[in-house]
Amino acid sequence: MWLLLWAAGVRPAAAQPTNPALHTVAEVRGMTAAEAQQHRRVHLRGVVTFYEESLFSRFIQDDTSGVYLFDAGLPLHLIPGQLVEVQGTTSSGEYAPIVVPQEIRVVGQAALPEPKRVSYEDIASGKEDSQLVEISGVVRSVEFLATNQYFLVEITTGGGRLSVYTPKLPVDRMEALPDSTVRVRGVCSTQFNHRRQLFAIRLMVPRPEDFMLESPAPADPYAGPVRPIGSLLQFTPQGSFGRRVKVAGRVIYNAPGKELFLQEGDEGVEVQTKGEAPLALGDQVEALGFVSQGDYTPILQDAIYRKIAPGPPVAPLAVLPDEALNGKYDCRLIQVTAKVLDRALHGTDRYLVLQAGNFIFQAFLGGVDGSDPLVGLENGSRVAVTGVCRIEPGTWQAGDLWRAKAFRLQMRSIADVQLVEAPSWWTLRRVLGMAIIVGVVALAAFAWVAVLRRQVAERGRELEIQIQERQLAERRREIEQERTRVAQDLHDELGATLTEVGMLGSLIKTPSLSPETRDGHLEKLVQVSRAVVATLDEIVWAVNPKYDSVASLASYYSLFAQRFLNLAGMACRLSVAETFPVAPLDSRLRHGVFLAFKEALNNAVRHSGASQVHIEMNVVGQQLRIVVSDNGRGFTGPVRQPGSDGLASMQERMTKLGGHCDIHSELNRGTTVQFSLPLEGPVP
Numbered sequence: 001m002w003l004l005l006w007a008a009g010v011r012p013a014a015a016q017p018t019n020p021a022l023h024t025v026a027e028v029r030g031m032t033a034a035e036a037q038q039h040r041r042v043h044l045r046g047v048v049t050f051y052e053e054s055l056f057s058r059f060i061q062d063d064t065s066g067v068y069l070f071d072a073g074l075p076l077h078l079i080p081g082q083l084v085e086v087q088g089t090t091s092s093g094e095y096a097p098i099v100v101p102q103e104i105r106v107v108g109q110a111a112l113p114e115p116k117r118v119s120y121e122d123i124a125s126g127k128e129d130s131q132l133v134e135i136s137g138v139v140r141s142v143e144f145l146a147t148n149q150y151f152l153v154e155i156t157t158g159g160g161r162l163s164v165y166t167p168k169l170p171v172d173r174m175e176a177l178p179d180s181t182v183r184v185r186g187v188c189s190t191q192f193n194h195r196r197q198l199f200a201i202r203l204m205v206p207r208p209e210d211f212m213l214e215s216p217a218p219a220d221p222y223a224g225p226v227r228p229i230g231s232l233l234q235f236t237p238q239g240s241f242g243r244r245v246k247v248a249g250r251v252i253y254n255a256p257g258k259e260l261f262l263q264e265g266d267e268g269v270e271v272q273t274k275g276e277a278p279l280a281l282g283d284q285v286e287a288l289g290f291v292s293q294g295d296y297t298p299i300l301q302d303a304i305y306r307k308i309a310p311g312p313p314v315a316p317l318a319v320l321p322d323e324a325l326n327g328k329y330d331c332r333l334i335q336v337t338a339k340v341l342d343r344a345l346h347g348t349d350r351y352l353v354l355q356a357g358n359f360i361f362q363a364f365l366g367g368v369d370g371s372d373p374l375v376g377l378e379n380g381s382r383v384a385v386t387g388v389c390r391i392e393p394g395t396w397q398a399g400d401l402w403r404a405k406a407f408r409l410q411m412r413s414i415a416d417v418q419l420v421e422a423p424s425w426w427t428l429r430r431v432l433g434m435a436i437i438v439g440v441v442a443l444a445a446f447a448w449v450a451v452l453r454r455q456v457a458e459r460g461r462e463l464e465i466q467i468q469e470r471q472l473a474e475r476r477r478e479i480e481q482e483r484t485r486v487a488q489d490l491h492d493e494l495g496a497t498l499t500e501v502g503m504l505g506s507l508i509k510t511p512s513l514s515p516e517t518r519d520g521h522l523e524k525l526v527q528v529s530r531a532v533v534a535t536l537d538e539i540v541w542a543v544n545p546k547y548d549s550v551a552s553l554a555s556y557y558s559l560f561a562q563r564f565l566n567l568a569g570m571a572c573r574l575s576v577a578e579t580f581p582v583a584p585l586d587s588r589l590r591h592g593v594f595l596a597f598k599e600a601l602n603n604a605v606r607h608s609g610a611s612q613v614h615i616e617m618n619v620v621g622q623q624l625r626i627v628v629s630d631n632g633r634g635f636t637g638p639v640r641q642p643g644s645d646g647l648a649s650m651q652e653r654m655t656k657l658g659g660h661c662d663i664h665s666e667l668n669r670g671t672t673v674q675f676s677l678p679l680e681g682p683v684p
Contacts, residue, residue, distance in 0.1 A: 049113070
């Protein structure tokens with residue numbers, strides 16, 4: 001399963017003597033979400049089918065079914081094919097019932113279960129979740145993921161698309177795999193939303209031999225014949241769908257890493273590609289990709305390309321709006337002369353609203369950072385706009401009378417807009433027209449003034465009521481969000497600890513306990529109670545708006561670090577700036593950074609073997625900088641490795657907050673963790 005299951009609220013529950021333990025996976029998966037959330041005891045014996053912490057995927061399967069194991073923080077790494085015994089409890093999970101292990105014991109080796117041969121419809125139904133399955137398909141794309149050393153392979157099968165994660169490919173070069181037919185054995189891992197609804201499927205391949213090549217792609221992918229662009233998705237009795245095809249044409253548009261458009265003769269095609277090889281307008285290019293249905297004309301997806309020869313830019317064809325709407329110029333380079341009505345901005349895209357005759361259309365220029373290159377065009381100017389024609393079909397009708405609902409021009413640069421005629425406002429005709437209009441408006445105003453005043457007053461009252469209602473709704477939404485976050489913090493931080501307090505209280509009441517054991521439980525109860533008070537203090541500090549400043553953050557962090565490290569018997573050396581700038585720092589940011597800071601101190605106490613921890617806090621430029629360094633044993637190797645979830649979680653937490661976490665460590669020379677967070681608003 002792709003998402004972490006924090007929201008599942010899973011935690012080991014006290015054993016239920018009246019409820020017998022479950023011994024098969026089928027019993028677990030046969031439970032409803034409400035039943036699984038009662039934390040029934042399980043004692044399973046099965047084979048590990050996939051286990052990879054970096055992919056948040058842990059699965060076992062017995063003779064009855066397969067199931068997902070929640071990350072309970074057990075210090076072990078399993079390998080597919082190991083026979084294990086799992087003791088734990090059930091949980092509802094976020095899609096299907098899961099197991100929260102309390103103990104996992106390797107008892108031997110066993111063959112992986114025979115994978116079930118399935119179709120895309122079987123997988124898409126969700127019923128094969130956590131099961132070892134087998135399916136065949138055509139490879140669409142391959143990508144190597146450096147973060148976990150796995151290959152991400154996209155395949156199509158049965159009209160659907162799957163993501164496959166495999167440790168190794170059956171070919172020497174991953175570029176040779178697209179367009180191959182492969183057979184995959186893997187554990188079906190569902191991706192789901194917060195409403196327990198499936199939206200994507202992954203297959204997790206346990207071993208290299210479980211990713212098999214059934215029929216390879218051509219050794220030279222470009223060796224096949226060139227298909228005319230106009231023949232794509234046309235009827236052909238001998239044709240086959242689902243394999244790559246090759247087209248050739250001249251470049252009329254190029255957005256590296258996203259798409260390019262090719263035109264050959266009177267046909268054009270959109271090529272969706274991640275390729276970033278440089279191309280110039282007019283270059284002769286061969287593109288190899290998978291044909292798919294576009295809005296109107298076919299497109300090539302997951303494509304690769306190569307430059308054949310340079311060439312002059314393609315000359316646009318001048319057309320009228322009615323000609324553009326007949327669909328024959330879709331994906332071709334055209335030029336339309338029109339009048340500028342307005343300009344618009346959407347993200348990094350700049351739009352021109354144009355009128356030619358009685359038809360209004362748009363031309364847009366994408367990926368523009370900085371100033372608007374179209375700002376010099378005045379409304380009323382006549383321009384000749386060049387761009388790739390993209391039509392919006394609307395309702396289709398057969399016959400020559402059909403016209404598309406609309407069309408737009410996708411420009412390449414500001415050079416695609418040529419001024420034909422600047423607007424001239426001070427002509428005699430316009431002056432007379434304006435005078436007549438002003439006179440008519442003035443006469444009409446006297447007649448309508450009373451009506452307008454009454455309407456304005458009524459509308460003003462309505463708007464005032466609407467504004468008050470919206471302000472009230474916004475305040476309620478903000479309060480609800482803060483209440484939800486505080487409730488989640490109380491649940492996450494105090495839930496398990498208070499449960500432990502209750503259990504210790506129950507144990508102390510046991511009459512048969514010896515005095516020594518009861519004193520031990522009392523001492524532990526005192527320690528846990530102190531931890532509850534400290535955690536509650538952290539949450540109260542985080543939500544109190546009077547501490548929404550950098551100075552308050554530095555003061556609280558310093559006091560916490562001194563108290564925490566002194567209890568651990570470690571020296572705490574502080575280097576905190578004397579003054580901090582006035583900059584807003586809301587409770588979400590303060591609490592998020594505190595959790596990462598607390599994790600860094602905890603790692604220093606538990607793992608570093610240090611005698612001293614040095615803490616620095618200051619503001620450099622627009623960045624809050626917090627550095628935690630120790631003089632401990634340090635470590636070598638990457639941060640993301642088995643057993644280093646704390647280091648990775650600090651980096652992920654800071655990334656979600658908009659900052660970053662840098663970790664540097666040298667063997668026998670200590671570890672330094674630096675947190676950086678950009679500050680909003682002016683920083684004097």
